[in-house]
Amino acid sequence: MQVYLVQPPYMGIKSDVQPPLGLLLLGAILEAEGHTPHVVDLNLFVKAGDFKPDRSFRTQFLRKLPRRSAQIDVIGITTWSYNFGITMEFVEEVRRKHPRVPIVLGGPHVTFVDQQVLEQFPTVDYVLRDEGDRTFPQLLRALEHPNPAEKLALIPGLTWRRDGAVVRNASGGVLEDLDALPYPAYHLVEPRDYLECNRVLPLEAGRGCPYNCNFCSTTNMFQRKYRVKSAARLVDEIEWAIRAVGSNRFELLHDNLVAKKSYVLELCEEIRRRNLDVDWSCTSRTDNLTEDLAEAMFLAGCTSIFFGIESLSEERQKWTGKKLKPPKVREAIELTARQHITPSTGIIIGFPEETDEELNETILTAARWAAHPRIKGDISTASLRFYPGADLFGRKDELRYDPRASADVNPIPGHVLKEEWRGLVELFPLDSIHTGPEETERTLLRRNVLRTLFGVCPASFYALLRRGEQTPREVLDAIQRAGSFDPLNSDRVQRNNEILLAFGELVADAPLEVRELLSCELPFWRSEPVVASLDHLEHVIIPKYFEHESLLAYACGDREEPPERSETLSILAVRRGPEAVVWFTEQPEELWAQFQAQFVSDPQGTARWLDGLSTAR
Structure with a gap:
């Protein structure tokens, strides 16, 4: 057929x-x-x-x-x-x-x-x-x-x-022998089309999480049965994918791979036994990870672990059924970073009955993870949603249609659900939401603001919270008041520009140390933070007042005395397109003149070089 x-x-x-x-x-x-x-x-x-x-x-x-x-x-x-x-x-x-x-x-x-x-x-x-x-x-x-x-x-x-x-018909059981599955038929697509977007390949390690968070649907999808491919079979597939597809970077798909420590140790041993040069990531609960396991994972090529944190409030942990202990969560993030693995964490915005203190603690801690040079955490944000199959879906009667509900997850920006389907909230739950219009808009904006600040300027965000004496809630509310943010605006670039301009105005009134960090992370914030021409180079020269390592240490709380002064350096930022490359130099004008001359003689080569630097940054 x-x-x-x-x-x-x-x-x-x-x-x-x-x-x-x-x-x-x-x-x-x-x-x-x-x-x-x-x-x-x-x-x-x-x-x-x-x-x-x-x-x-x-x-x-x-x-x-x-x-x-x-x-x-x-x-x-x-x-x-x-x-x-x-x-x-x-x-x-x-x-x-x-x-x-x-x-x-x-x-x-x-x-x-x-x-x-x-x-x-x-x-x-x-x-x-x-x-x-x-x-x-x-x-x-x-x-x-x-x-x-x-x-x-x-x-x-x-x-x-x-x-x-x-x-x-009655349901069947789950597939027990995952080793019996064939390798994916990559010849049915053109792998190059995907590698041009993202060189990380998804590779199924197994299925089934044994836990039962109330917002998660895959628990019931896979019947809470932890299953994995044997370590030898999984590494066979990794070797095959390197040859057949052309990448050695993998996302090992499993809702909670690290739930079984003995298996992960066996997998790491098999990768090292074959002397494979691979980078891979996976998912874990924070209470499944130990120092020796993280060390073994790093030595086998693990570069990132995703942890669904959701909240640093013990009450919210109980509410979700995840029941993580916040002090242990912090320990797990620290030990992951100590083993040179990037901790990637997810938090949820908009819990019912969440207090300002709970929200502030979660955001402040996540901001520290993103900002600290020793941790360099990746932070993702999500709003609380009711998914079919999740225990929370038992509250589906609370859902009502709202075009803002899907604004930040819509694969076609600006698309709205057909009018005749809007009453079918059980079938279209992510086009519906359980909160009122004002709360929905506030939650959506907070998620977008945090996603932007965590991704673009985490150090200056955290420094504003610690040294500018503002709470996360106050910062979020101030940004919301600063502009007419349209949650249905399909132009993500414009939305990010508005967020970063509003944040820059907040930082402009902060201590000098915070302002300098923003100049390092977002030197073009006063014009168009994430918009720039591809046809020519732009630059900005900004005075630098502090030695950078001591400035970061001060901002992150590792140093209580003010940072050491810098008398001779300036910040030179150059960009072609949205990404800026920053140098600390004693001769900014001379260095900028060299870049201009190089760009005139070889614009494509200079552009590729700058793009490479901004990617590495």
Whole structure:
């Protein structure tokens, strides 16, 4: 059968575009069954960056499929909560163009709203719940059978229609032997298209988290069963991917890989035994990590560990069911950094009943992790959402449609849910939210502000909190008052500019030490912080008053006495495009003249050199 496997767009940022690993795995399984799979990744439209928030994307997407229905036997589409509206618009367009081709939905979202999907959308023929590695091939065999209904009734996890009525087959068990899975069928896509966006390849290490956080849906998706590929099998796949795809950087996918220490130690030993030159990252709870384990992971090539922190409040930890102990969380972040591994942490903005003190403590601690040169943490922010399959989804009656709800996760900026679907909050929960309009807007702005400050100027943000004697709540409120921020504005560059300009105005009244840190991190903040021409170089020269290492130590709290003075240095910042490169120099004018002359004689070479420096920075 000619099977088209479709990945709807999931994020509007080029660097987030990664190979659709689940579909590549399914493609390999289907090939072994004698079918001809085709992978259609609509995220590559995102890479081109030419989407509009109108409905024109529907026909753009459709062009990726054959024009004639006779060339398609089945269309399978993976689903996620945050792009389900766009997914269903694509389904509508496919059904209009190919009225008799079976359409199958699978993935985390429809696993928990399968019956509602078939009741509301006659455009969908089948929903495969849970893990589809075994059941999708069974569905294809059933569709080829002279009496399909007889075979369809036997497929575990299938929701379908018989004589117009929705039938929900019993669920099956999870796949226990992950070593039996084939390698992903990377020949079904062009790997170069992805490596140009992001050289980190996703690679499935296993499935299933044994814990039960109330906001997480994958716990129930994988039935809380911790499963992994054997260490030897996983490292075999790493070696194969290096040869076949051309990258040695991997994200080992598992909701909580480090939950089983003995397995991770075995994996690290296997990587080192084969003397592989690889970089890899994974996910862990903070209370699963120990110093000796982190050391072994670093020696085996681990460069980053993601920890879902959510909050540094013990009350919020109890509320989520995660139950981490804040002092132990801090210890885990410190020990990760001591082992030269980047701690990447996620926090949630907008907990019900969260006090200002709790919010301030979480943000202040996260800002320190991002700012401290010894830690250099990556901080991501999310708003609290109700996902189908999560325990919190039991409160779905609190949800109401709000176009702002999906503004910061929308893969097509500016897109809004179709009007006739806005009452279906159970099917479109991320286009709905449990908070009122003012609180929703405030939470969205806080998330965007924190994401920008943590990513662009963490040292000056933390210094403003510690040395400028302002609380995180006060800083966030001041930035909100400073501009007319439109949460539905699809122009991320404009939004970031507004945030950084407002932050710069706050820092302008702060102590000199804080102002100098901002000059180092964001030297062009007074003009257009994240907008610049690609046709010529821009520069700015700023006096430097302090020795930089002692300034950072003072800002981060490692030094109580004021930083050492610098009498002869200046800050020279040069940029072509949004990224600036900064030097501390005694001769800024002479150095700038050299850059100008070099750019005139070799503009492309100079541009590449500056781009490389800004990336390294």
